Amino acid sequence: MTTLDSTVIDTPVGPLSVLTGPDGAVRAAGFTAEPAGLVPLMHPSLRGELRDRTELGLVTTAVRAYLDGDLTSIDPVPVAQHTDGIFLAHAWQVLRDVKPGEPVTYTGFAELAGRPAAVRAAAAACARNAAALFVPCHRVLRTDGTLGGYRWGLDVKKWLLGHEGRVTAS
The missing domain is CATH 3.30.160 (Double Stranded RNA Binding Domain)
Known part of the structure; x- marks a missing residue:
């Protein structure tokens, strides 16, 4: 094992x-x-x-x-996630390209992942992400700019976004 x-x-x-x-x-x-x-x-x-x-x-x-403020220091850290679906693996890689302080909406995330109509699939990619912080699903917001959900709690998501220079409505 x-x-x-x-x-x-x-x-x-x-x-x-x-x-x-x-x-x-x-x-x-x-x-x-x-x-x-x-x-x-x-x-x-x-x-x-x-x-x-x-x-x-x-x-x-x-x-x-x-x-300590070097917001891109986590970018080169290798991540190994596996899924039985092609879209999820691609979506997780796309999430790694979302820059600190520049969150996207679920709709924008679906567009970045090449499937603009797949907003629910984009949301599922965030929900199934096992590598929080390194695959920054906290950088995805609802269309109206509110936080939406986060497995580790909205207080954590809000802190992460604030640390990265973007404070949003809850």
């Missing part, structure tokens, strides 16, 4: 748990103190036994730099 390294990083909005595979790629991340709670969010082919680490090298360094 695969071993996944896990760590919990303190942030201003609470703990951020991160799981990485043997290659160092982020397989899951979320604003929780319980790394094991992230495992069910991952595709079964990416799951494994957790091994606690105090830090995860490049990943921990990138998160700390992001929290």
Whole structure:
């Protein structure tokens, strides 16, 4: 069985748990103190036994730099997500190209992903994203500019957007 390294990083909005595979790629991340709670969010082919680490090298360094204001430091961190659908994988990659401080609407995200009529599929890509922060689904808003949903809570989403220079209506 695969071993996944896990760590919990303190942030201003609470703990951020991160799981990485043997290659160092982020397989899951979320604003929780319980790394094991992230495992069910991952595709079964990416799951494994957790091994606690105090830090995860490049990943921990990138998160700390992001929290210190280098908002693009998380961009080069490799992410490994898997899905049985082609659109989701593409949509997750498109999300990684949404710049900090420049959130898009679900409609805009669907357009960026090449399927302007697939607004619900774009929303599903956000909902099924297991690598929060690194695949920045927090940068997707409702058409009216309000926050919409976020697995880790609207207070976290609002903080992330504010940290990135964009405060929105709740």
